[in-house]
Amino acid sequence: MRFKKQKRHRRTVRFFSVNFGFRQPFKVLCDGTFVHHLLHNDLTPADKALSNCLSAPVKLFTTSCVLAELKKLGAAQSASYQAARKLAVARCDHEKKVSADACIEDVVGENNFEHFFVATQDADLRKKLQKVPNVPLIFGLRNALFLEQESKFQRDFVKSSEEKRLHLTEKEYKALEKRITSVSANADDEYLVDDEGLGCHNPGLQPHNTRNYSGKERDVKDRVRFKRKRAKGPNPLSVKKKKSRENPNRASGKEVKADDGNAESKRKRKRSRKGKTLAGTDVAV
Known part of the structure; x- marks a missing residue:
């Protein structure tokens, strides 16, 4: 139950912070009934009790009329x-x-410029302040403090203000119309006749520099031209040197010649002459 209460309080604080600009430390305006409730239920120190309720640091205020x-x-x-x-x-x-x-109603006013949280036990005062768009209310119940949720009037006010921001005001609409007429008149005077002397139709609003000219005809460059990066060769220091290859034909030729010589040497055989006889004799030498 306590976790749900703190979650509800944080959501309400976020509602007023986002839509009405409440900032920490939050200002809390206390009346006499609320101070009496804090003392009667031992909710002291008061700043600590309220900071626990709002989950943020606070500053406590009152008025001279409340003291009187x-x-x-x-x-x-x-x-x-x-x-x-x-x-x-x-x-x-x-x-x-x-x-x-x-006194508190006068201090808060219609807009609550000081961004006060109003802490009071007066139910009638809380009902009156619920009709002010940006006034969060705090009250005590026994030994606990509660932050009232935003009222239906406050939610409707925020919704209507958001819708108004989406549309132009009368002053802005008149200024826009004046601007449109002046720009259209200047455009008609400047582009009514083209280069060939033929009449041209100027539909609506056109900016002054939106005619279709090529980039060469313009005196001023419209775009910044960057130097195109091209592919470069490899770093010569990181490239391995090419190995010199020997001519395979020469090497093979040498081998062939050597092989031929060996073959010829092998073919030449020395024959023994033991079996030969001298010519004209029958005795073998």
């Missing part, structure tokens, strides 16, 4: 008065002191 109202209540609220005096005092500009709820 607590002082009038006498001894019954003396502890609350002493605790409220320790808080920072927000400027309310009331010469004559008014009630605390009226």
Whole structure:
């Protein structure tokens, strides 16, 4: 249950931060009823209890009218008065002191420029402030603090403001029309006749520099021309040297010649003459 409550509080804080620009540390404007509730339920120190509720650092404020109202209540609220005096005092500009709820309504105003979180136990005051678009409300229940979810009025206000941002205002629309007429008049005067003297139709708005000219005819270069990178040869220091190859024909020729000589030498045989006889004699030598 506690985890769901913290998740709901973070979502509400994100809603006001994104749509209305609330920033940390958050300013919390406390009235007398809320200070009394903190003391009665031992939710002290107050800044720590509120920072745990909002999951962010906080600064506590009150008004001089709230202090005057607590002082009038006498001894019954003396502890609350002493605790409220320790808080920072927000400027309310009331010469004559008014009630605390009226003072807080005036400080918040219609736009809540100071981005105050209002902490109060007054149910009627919370209902009134729910009609102000950017006022988050804090209240206490026993020993726990709660941040009210954004009201339906606040959600509708954010939705309508987002839709308005998507459309042009009357002032912007008139300025756009004036610009269109001036540009179209200049374009008609400049491009009414082409180079051959023939009439040309200028449909709508055309920028001044959108005529179809080739790049050579323009005096000013439209594009920056970069030098095209071309493929380069390999690094000569990283290339191996080519090995010189011997002529295979020469080597083979030598071998052939050598082989032929061997063959011839082998073919020549020395014959023994033991069996030969001298001519004219029958005796063998």
